[in-house]
Amino acid sequence: MEAEVVVNNISKRFGDTVAVDRVSFEVYRNEVFTLLGPSGCGKTTTLRIIAGLERPDTGRIYIGGIDVTDLPPQKRDVCLVFQEYAVFPHMSVYENIAFGLKVRKASSDTVHRKVVEAAETLGLTQYLSSRAGGISLSEQQKIALARCMVVEPRVLLLDEPLTLVDARTRERMRRELREIQRKIGITMLYVTHDQLEALMLSDRIAVMNRGRLVQVGTPIEIYDNPQNLFVAQFIGSPTMNFIEGVLRKYGESFILERDDLKIPLDNLAEYYDLERLVDREVVVGFRPEDSSIDVKGTIEGSIELIEIVGDKLALHIRVSRDVILKVYTSIYEDISIGSKVRFLLNPSKVHVFDKATGRKPLLIGAK
Ligand SMILES: Nc1ncnc2c1ncn2[C@@H]1O[C@H](COP(=O)(O)OP(=O)(O)O)[C@@H](O)[C@H]1O
Ligand SMILES: [Mg+2]
CATH class of the missing domain: 3.40.50.300 (P-loop containing nucleotide triphosphate hydrolases)
Structure with missing residues (x-):
């Protein structure tokens, strides 16, 4: 070029x-x-x-x-x-x-x-x-x-x-x-x-x-x-969801911890050099469209607000005392304010940043 x-x-x-x-x-x-x-x-x-x-x-x-x-x-x-x-x-x-x-x-x-x-x-x-x-x-x-x-x-x-x-x-x-x-x-x-x-x-x-x-x-x-x-x-409108916390490792599992909130970061080790960040502060981000409501989901919360965005519903889900995440779901989903839901993140669309540098600790050759 x-x-x-x-x-x-x-x-x-x-x-x-x-x-x-x-x-x-x-x-x-x-x-x-x-x-x-x-x-x-x-x-x-x-x-x-x-x-x-x-x-x-x-x-x-x-x-x-x-x-x-x-x-x-x-x-x-x-x-x-x-x-x-x-x-x-x-x-x-x-x-x-x-x-x-x-x-x-x-x-x-x-x-x-x-x-x-x-x-x-x-x-x-x-x-x-x-x-x-x-x-x-x-x-x-x-x-x-x-x-x-x-x-x-x-x-x-x-x-x-x-x-x-x-x-x-x-x-x-x-x-x-x-x-x-x-x-x-x-x-x-x-x-x-x-x-x-x-x-x-x-x-x-x-x-x-x-x-x-x-x-x-x-x-x-x-x-x-x-x-x-x-x-x-x-970039993005709405913006990504961000969760700040400390990265912990239990056995072979990486978990983002913040107060009572624990978010498993399964399957992320294939993209990120997570070992380097263990016990350090990280920021995890994901877009509303990169998560899905699922009874087997690993994150649980209660619905605080439901917004209609085009042909989707944007659920504002409180997952801990001070964290509300926005997750999209089908407009046909039978869901109401106050109810509890579980959801999953699409691991290839979860972004991990080192809080101190703002950088992504990517594995060489990943993503
Ligand atoms: N002629 C100038 N004299 C002093 N400061 C300037 C001058 N031009 C730009 N700056 C400063 O340089 C920075 C970048 O400005 P600028 O290039 O206009 O940014 P942008 O176009 O992204 O808004 C700003 O802090 C601005 O105040
Ligand atoms: Mg300008």
């Missing part, structure tokens, strides 16, 4: 703040690669460094195989769509889209052809002669996108482009963005703090926390196999 963007070990400080801390990743040709993380984790700074608007303290940036670290933004063959997508409100939509091409002194035939084409792709044709400031925010966002598309950059950089549009429009725009990207075949580096957006839009996701890159993978890898506690906590 060919890398269009190579970010090699970049760091950036602002005074005492380490905004970006030794970050490396590659963006392949024609993929949508998303930087995902909470506000302040260094996403915008990373994007601005790639665009050439910020100089890294250390590290190099390569675009299309060329070291661009010392090149100004206009020589990098990228285009950045900002969070606040400044359109020129008094200019027409046409003039807005044409702007970058005119700056680059394209012939008027070329300008016209490309503007009309981009407007067509983005559904802006009917607005071409309207004043840009007079149309909706989502249409303005498309103008900002069109203005980048027409200059045909090697890489399109987008910094939380959908934050200003309302929730319903945002969902539609996500779908449309993905379709447009496929249609025009462009490499896209997308920034968002919204995990659902990232899971929906991306070919691959890089999760950031406090300036560090903590995991890179496809949406399914990130969702199904988070490599550390931060990613496990950040």
